[in-house]
Amino acid sequence: MQRLIWIALLTAFTLPSFLTAQTREEMMAEKEMKSATLDSLKTALGTLGKQVATLEGEVASLTDQLTPYPRWNKGMLGNLGLNFATFSDWLSKSQSNTSAVNIGVTSTAFANGDWEKSFWRNSANLTLGWLKFDDKDNPDDTEGFQVAADAFNLSSLYGFKLSPKFAISTLGEYRTSILEGKFNNPGYLDLGAGGTWTPANNLVVVIHPLNYNFVFADQDFSYESSLGAKIVADYTKKIVQGLNWKSNLSAFMSYQGSDLSNWTWVNTFSTAYKGIGIGLDIGLRNNKQEALAAELDNNPLQSYWILGLSYAISSN
Template sequence: MMKKILLATFAFFAVGASAQEKPVDSTKHWSVIGQNTLMLNQAAFSNWVGGGANSFGWLAGVNYNLVYKKDKNLLENTIILGYGQNNTQGLGTRKSQDIINLASNYGYEIGKNWYASAGVGFISQFTNGYEDGNNPAAKKISNFMAPGYLSLGAGFTYRPSENFTLTLRPANARWTFVLDKELQKAGNYGLKNDGDSSLFQLGFFAGSTYKLKLMENITLLNNASVFSNYLDHPERLVLSYGGVLNMKINKFISTNVTLDLLYDHNQIMKTQLKQTLGVGFAYNIDNGVKFKEDKRNKDWK
């Protein structure tokens, strides 16, 4: 009898100690959605009467959305990196994609789906850009941190679901950097004088992200923003839109179509457009199930 009591007591304390030592799963507050892509395209011709030039191209990129939510705290991080080249016989190698886009936004809940927030963003590119289709023999018009854009602001964020976010910042500072001395000319990217390396702006910023599932394995990610400079010509809005249509064939193969529109008076007084289409390897990450048990808004992958 005594042995049974001692054995039961030992088992009780062993279970209790095990429960106390069980680590807390801190990852349950994180939602990580991302895609790693490598797109390839190729064309070859030999004695082809219709004509054509041999070509080979590639495009690699990552697109991640990392969200931390606990109690009234909300932290959203976006990482978009992409670079690609295309080599065509007779023309040589040309850049087909070049983007660095990093953003982070922290919010503290003040009402249903509303957060007082502050955030920072950075946009630039990896390598030189040239006139005449990025021909290295042509005039250089851009480079890493030429321009580079750093934004810092405070305001409010509305997030009714994990598929839609709207951020409004009545106070948003925006620095334009031109660190390539060859491009530090008055008028370039809004620079006031030759030799200037930066331009400061203070204004209003609004940005939104909308994730839409069109049908099974077909999704559309939309990003749009607008900025107005209080200090100089507030009517000259900086407008941007980026759309990524992803058509997943299986876990590792997908087709991506991207569309980017930009109007920035300080860059060029015309609407800029960039479109890409690629088929290749794409590895998707979606551990959003850990974010919260309610799966009603978990329809985007």
């Protein structure tokens, strides 16, 4: 009887360990089996991914071959910014009764044509802004809107393709203002030739070592035209779903020195849902001749930004 009791106690203490050991072995076997299945599926998925990429490339190639020339891509995009403010008896301000209106507009239109051996890219950009500030307690303050931003740009680039990514090209670009009698005063016209590099569908780089920068003006300050190099870079990218970025840099480097050089860099960020969204335009410019004409001792970095409602219209 005593022996049976000892056997029962021994069984009670050792059986759970035995069962646990058995369960652990089964779990290890199940893990190995599932790991092997997972590795097999990953291999199959990788193979399928390569097949999908290959098929996508073949479909894109066939689509390209079936699309007739010339191929035109046309569209328009822009930004409208509005700001209204009114203060009445706001005593913490030195001018306690005021109203202000700020209006900013940017618009870009483009028409890009593509042929089998050549291309023709055209664009126009207009940026305008007005500001009105009314101090109701001061009858002598300035009435009406004042110009806050004013820029117009027109460009046309033609190229003959030497390869899918490189072409010999010629560029014409005109820049001026249009308000307050500033049209073509001053006005800048670049005419030049060189090469255009298109490393990707969303990036175009123009390098023209032979370019003449004509400057037109009817002012006391004598603007100078000169020979130099023209560099233009245009880039577009979808940063994330619903957020697009467009960047354009246009620079002229005069062979007569930096005083006759200039550059303009414009960046546009926009969200869009069915062509409507929020847009931000940021423009930077540096032009020593404009600084000298304004009788400035230094050459400040010119800038503007407009935040507002954006729109986009395109057609292929």
